[in-house]
Each structure stands twice: as structure tokens, then as C-alpha cells.
Amino acid sequence: MAASGAWLARATATAVLGFVLAVASAEAASGDVEMVFLKAAVAKGAVCLDGSPPVYHFSPGSGSGANNWVVHMEGGGWCRNPDECAVRKGNFRGSSKFMKPLSFSGILGGNQKSNPDFYNWNRVKIRYCDGSSFTGDVEAVDTAKDLRYRGFRVWRAVIDDLLTVRGMSKAQNALLSGCSAGGLAAILHCDRFHDLFPAKTKVKCFSDAGYFFDGKDISGNFYARSIYKSVVNLHGSAKNLPASCTSKPKQSPELCMFPQYVVPTMRTPLFILNAAYDSWQVKNVLAPSPADPKKTWAQCKLDIKSCSASQLTTLQNFRTDFLAALPKTQSVGMFIDSCNAHCQSGSQDTWLADGSPTVNKTVSLMLHQL
Template identity: 75%
Template sequence: MAAAAASGAWLTRAATVLVLGFVVASAKAGDVDMVFLESAVSKEAVCLDGSPPVYHFSPGSGAGANNWLVHMEGGGWCSNAVECSVRKGNFRGSSKFMRPLSFSGILGGSQKYNPDFYNWNRVKIRYCDGSSFTGDVETVETSTNLHYRGARVWNAIIEDLLARGMSKAQNALLSGCSAGGLAAILHCDRFRDLLPATAKVKCFSDAGYFVDGKDITGNNFVRTFYKDVVNLHGSAKNLPASCTSKLSPDMCFFPQNVVPTLRTPLFILNAAYDAWQVNFSASPNIVKL
């Protein structure tokens, strides 16, 4: 909790790019262009359907030119081939369905409404793997053509951002919401280790805590579900070793088991009453991921 408190000072208020290996989608006025990381395909770092990963990038300026905010999109998980196949037909599993979008909130470019981060290099990593960016299975399912490569996607995008200038970051914040908030926790120390030792690095998880409890039938639905996610996506090797050295991989998909092992300052934001999670944890048949 001391680490979380240390992050509070940072979080009290909360362009077209053409580079070799990229395809950049055109955008409306106000939208932030999306970078299709075509070069990642050769590394087999792809979405569930095999399409290239995507991120949105707004370059920093002035005093924020060497500061980086990397935000990971959320969107639940898929725990079997049927659920993952559904995602192939939308932007949760394929970049073919992704479109340019505008930045707001912690990613916003207005000094008035986002005074701490408005002029930082701001990045939104799109979520198309269904495993909170932890999957890495070499074999592609023949019948479904599903690629479980979430960790490779994260690595490829972070590698590209480092080459773009993040390797010289003075300040950096890794953030995410929901499944992306969980990813911010799972990748927090790894993110810290990739940046300069002199950089001030912190992580921020928005709605990334999920309850490990019994549902209304008396079963541990979430625990079973997470175990299926971890097994399907081959996530075990990409979860924090600080946790998996003590607990089973599926238990290290729960942030409450990972946070005590982190070295990097972390700020946590979770609603006191989360209607989606109450249903997901207590009445799982109601929620469709």
C-alpha cells in the first residue's frame, strides 16, 4: 500500500505517424490515428484472428516530450475457443474492425481537463487477444485459426515505443482499465525494467481488481474461469514470477495475489459498487464477456 500512496501525487488530476513497417489509418478531425504494427506479424505477435496489433499514438511536446503514458484497453477475456472465435468477428479479436478514436480523460490533450498528462506522449494499446496481454501459444488452432499471442502483442508494441523514444523516458506511467487494468498490474514490473534506471515509473490500474469468491451456486466461478483463460492462452510463463514462484499461475491472474509482490509504485482505482463485477462474480450466467 505504500507503493500505492507514493503514486497519489501523480494521479490527483487525473497525429499522423508514418514509419517503416507501419500502416496508419486516416482519421476524422479530433481523432488520434491508429498505427497498424504490420512488422509484428513476422514475429507472430497478432490478434486472435492473425491480424496485426494496433495502438493509437499522440506525440508529446514541450515539457512532456520525454514523458510517456501507455494505456491498455479493456474488454474481458475469452476462456475457450468458442468465446475467442466470437471475438474474431469484432474489434475485441481483430484489428480489421478497429477504427480511429479520440482521446479523453487521462489520455486527453486538454491542459484544462488533463493538466498532468496533456502534453505527454500518449498511447492507447488496443485489446484484441482476450488474455490481458499474457497469452503465448506457438501452435495456431487449425479448425478455428485462433492465435493466442497476447504477450507477444504487448512485447512488440512496447518494443516499438521504446524505439520511438520511450527508451529515453524521464517519466512513464503504465495504465489500463478493466482487463487492461489487470494487465497494468501483471506487466507493471516488466514495464519498469524496460525503461531507464533513472526514469520515474509508476503504474495505474482502473477497475482492474476482480473478486475471488463463491457465486450464488456456491462455486468458485471466477477462479475456474481464470484457470481456463490461463491454460487456453498459455499465460503461465508471462505472469509475474514474483507470484508464480509461490502460487499456481491461475491464482496469479488475481491482482490481489500479485500486488504484494510488486516493486514498482502502483495506484489502484476501483468502484465501491461495481455492478458488472457483482454479476460476473456472483451471477456469472448473466454476464456475457
């Protein structure tokens, strides 16, 4: 674990008593949360890959949380080429036509016992249907596959609706969060989100399993760079990545999809929750299929109990490299565990299977006093 900043004072006290790290099922909720289709946004080109309208789920705040907001972005990886994006048109990752009502849990949960700091805040979940971590903005339609690359417009349309229609512009506290690709988006859009509020509003960001790092794969190459380069080129993402990163001399835009090159220049406080043996990164950063033509890692990366002694050593070195890539600024707090997991702040439709490890009340306490 690594932590910094006064805002973790209460979490530090909790740590002394022992962290709540447990295998947990989704928190029981009172029912499905309101599902909002932004049909008016279609005219502005703010649409999912298939042209359907953006969607968010909204649970209004009450009592002491009536003027506080937590906005959480759904995860779900990226699509790097038209064929991959076309597949998404047939499910909720690329079309709101396939999105269904859902209940909230984890950091969005309405249970005071397991989510003591945010249970009565205005809680929002932005659905993910663009495949670019909400960074894409290409005006032209891909007529061959009938695709729209407009993730950034989707994000702005939802945020603008929350600000102007739901009253988020009057927030006292606002937290932008996300899991996986949504956790990356929480970092990429953090300062931009902050700038939308009056100076008196306290704004911070939270990234769960979104700290994808620029590490070498088992063949000695940087395979993850090729993933982001394809995403940036296809979705026209460069103009929506943090200028504090892209403006650096000779900086390739795709490198600004890696948090380690973005976070040091951020102006807004950030909290990171990540596994040092992140299961997605082990499979796609450390041992991607192109780097393993003989499939010697096929079993290991799916179940670390199947790893050989040398593979375990490689995994431990991967952890060391990951830790070295973490930020060292005082405005960043973090909780880094050694689980082989991906997204731990609550139930996630995309990544968490039954029995996955979750960090529940601990994270809520760590994010106390925004």
C-alpha cells in the same frame, strides 16, 4: 476512499476541496489519433486472434511533456474457449481489421483543464485483440478455428516499437495504465514494464477497474477462478504471469490473475481506481449465471434499484470482502468509490455507456508527480 504514499500529496489537498466526480460525456477532442498497424510484427507471430497485426494509437508529447509517456491498454474481457475467441474474430476485440480511428479522452485526453498532468505527454492506447489481458503465447495455431493465442507477443511488439522507434526509451516519466482487462494487464505487466527502462526513469502503473478479486459467488463457490483457469490454459498464460506470484509453493497459475495475490509482491508503485460495487464483478464474480440457476439475481445485477433487501445486504457484504482484499503496502495508492460502475477514468469504447459515472480530473491529480 483509501490512499497511501507521498505521491498523493497534491491529491489529498484536492480532496479537501472536493472531488470531481461527475456524470460526463467524452471529452471533445481535436480529432482522431494516429492509428499504427505493426505489420512487421506479424512475422514474429505477434498477432491478434485472427492473425491480423497489432495496433496502437499515438499522440506525441509536447512542451514539458515531451519526454513523458502514458501507455494505456484497452479493456474488453477474456475469451475462455475457442468458440468464444472465434466470435471475437468478427469484431475489434479479436481482429485489427475491424478497428477504427478514435479520439482520446479521460486520462489520455489532450485538454489541459480536465487532464492537467498528462494532456501534453506522449499518449498511447494499445488496442486489445487477444482476449487474455496480453498474457497469451501459444506457438501452435488453432487450425480448427483458425486462431492465434499471442497476446503477450502483441504487448511486447507494441512496447518494443514505442521504445525503439518512438523514443520511449528516453522517457523521464512513464505510466502504464489500463481499463478492465487492460487494467488487470497494467498490474500483471507493471514490473516487467518498469524493467525495460533505465534506472533514472520514474515508472509507475495505474489500474482502472482491473482489481478483480477472488471472491465467493452467491452459491458459495469461487466461480471467477474457473474463468481465469480456462483463460490461462487456453492461452498458455502461466509463463507470462508475474514470477513473484507463480513461484510460490503450490500456487495455481490462475490465482496469479487475481491482483490480490500479485500486488503484495510488486516492486513498482501502483495506483488503483475501482468501484467497490464494480458492475462487472457483481454480474460475474458475485452472481454469475451458473450460480443463479433460478435467475433470482437476473434483475438485481443489471439494476441495483431492483434488488431486494436481502440482495442489498449481500451486495454490501461483497463490498466488505472486496475492501478486505485490497493491498496494504505503502507503494500502492488507491481511490475506491461506491459506484455501481466499471472503468471511470475516461471514455471507453467497451464499457462506458452515455451517462456512466466517471472520475475525471481527480485521478489526474492523484497521479501527479510520477
